[in-house]
Amino acid sequence: MANHNPWPDEGNTGHIWDEDLRELDNPPPLWWMLSFYAGFLIIIFYTLYYPTIPLTNSMGEKTEGLAGWTAVNEYEEDFKVLKDWRVAKFADKEEKLAAMSVADILKDDELKSYAVATSKMLFGDYCAACHGAGGAGNPSFPVLADDDWLWGGKIAQIEASIKNGRMGNMPAKGMMGNLSDEEIDSVTDYVIALSEGTAGDDAYKAGKAVYTKGMCLACHGPAGKPLAPAGAANLTDQIWRFSGDRDDIRSVIAHGVNVKKNGEYVAGTRKAVMPSFKERLPNADVNVKRLAVYIHALGGGQ
Ligand code: HEC
Ligand code: HEC
CATH class of the missing domain: 1.10.760.10 (Cytochrome c-like domain)
Structure with missing residues (x-):
């Protein structure tokens, strides 16, 4: 830096390096200043036009700028376009489903x-x-x-x-409702044996007789497997409609399924109702x- 300023008239700041490298004191070019101010205006405009400040109005709705734009509205509009596109794209398939x-x-x-x-x-x-x-x-x-x-x-x-919809019906205590507690016990054991494949054993002879007396076969089939599907469970597999615990099985036999008296479910009966969906x-x-x-x-x- 030199103390002597060899270019006193050119409006330099007097800072000179390497003999002739000077710092000048020129105003920025006009185009630059205009862009600078325009930038400010754009910021103000942008703040008002788009919902820049996240306020909610008294109605609890999203803040909208002067443009009325919100990201949620835009999402919803785009989503509708997509949905309409899908409806149009799959219209022929939907028609076929309806017709066939x-x-x-x-x-x-x-x-x-x-x-x-x-x-x-x-x-x-x-x-x-x-x-x-x-x-x-x-x-x-x-x-x-x-x-x-x-x-x-x-x-x-x-x-x-x-x-x-569907609603299975099983009477309590056999078809005639006339099975005793002991009979219910022995038929319970027979049913469990059916599922385990040991029902032929002598131990289950009494239970088998109760199975006949209670006319269980009318619905569950002579061998524990319904002859045609009409709501009764297959008793020969390991798949239980309810829990499969002995107490539970016994309870189903003692109280039946969907047993009603005067339109009310009786105590202990199993409720098993599949609602109808043609209106739902x-x-x-x-x-x-x-x-x-x-x-x-x-x-x-x-
Ligand atoms: C009128 C027909 C009918 C008769 C008679 C009947 N059941 Fe049932 N039973 C059903 C129906 C229907 C179900 C299944 C209901 C459901 O799953 O909604 C069922 C379920 C059962 C279940 C539960 C099965 C499981 O997977 O949890 C057992 C055990 C059973 N019956 C045993 C018997 C026995 C033993 C008798 C005779 C004492 C008998 N049932 C008589 C219709 C009948
Ligand atoms: C409120 C509970 C409930 C709802 C909801 C329900 N189901 Fe069921 N559904 C059942 C019950 C209980 C049964 C067994 C009825 C019986 O034991 O007789 C069943 C039985 C069925 C069966 C017969 C099963 C068989 O082994 O033969 C089909 C199929 C079925 N439902 C389909 C549906 C479909 C599809 C929907 C939805 C649109 C539906 N369910 C909604 C409770 C329901």
Whole structure:
């Protein structure tokens, strides 16, 4: 830096390095100053135009700027575009589902996978509370993902279960309601033996006789397996509709299932009601079929 300023008239600040490197005192160029002020204006405009400051108004709604824009509104608009696109894209499939019978839908692989794929949410919303996620069952609510059916695993039977609902009936203490406590005990042991494959043993002769006396075979079949699905459980497998504990099994035999007197459930009877969904489901004409196809495909469909 030199003390002597060889360029006194050019408006430099007097700071000079390396002999001739000077710091000048020029105002910024006009274009720069204009952009600078314009930047301020843009900030003010932006703050007012978009909801920059996150306030809520007295109605508890999101702050809108002068533009009336919010991210939520934009999301909703975009979502609607997507939804409309999907409706349009799948309109022909939906029409086919509405027009075709469930049996025909099953024969059409593409339509079948479409029905299955679009059922999951529906099942979660309307069925899983009772039948468990993926139809895995819950205590007192049947598994839908196996091949053990109360009302039948043919597609038309599944469709009817969903559409009209189901309600199994089992009288208390045998068909005539005339079994004694001892008889109930021995038939309970016989039923457990049926599931374990030891029912032929001499020990269960008495129980077997009670099974005949109580006319259990009218519904559960002569060998513990219903001849046709009509709501009665198969007693020869290890799948229990209720807990499968001896006490529970005995209780079902003693108090029956869905036994009512004067319109009220009697004490101790098992409640097992599948509600009818033909009015409960939105767009039921299509959705009952969709769900029937889904359940048929869970693994146990016949
Ligand atoms: C309130 C509880 C409940 C809800 C919700 C429910 N179910 Fe059921 N569902 C049952 C019960 C209980 C049974 C057994 C009825 C019986 O024992 O007779 C059943 C039986 C069935 C059966 C017959 C099973 C068989 O073994 O034959 C099908 C199929 C079925 N439900 C499908 C559905 C579908 C699909 C939905 C949803 C749209 C649904 N259920 C919603 C309680 C329910
Ligand atoms: C009128 C028909 C009917 C008669 C008669 C009948 N049951 Fe049942 N039984 C049913 C139905 C229906 C169910 C299943 C209800 C359900 O799951 O919703 C059932 C369920 C059972 C269960 C529970 C099975 C399980 O998986 O938890 C047992 C055990 C049983 N019955 C034993 C008997 C015995 C023993 C007799 C004779 C004393 C008998 N039942 C008579 C209709 C009948």
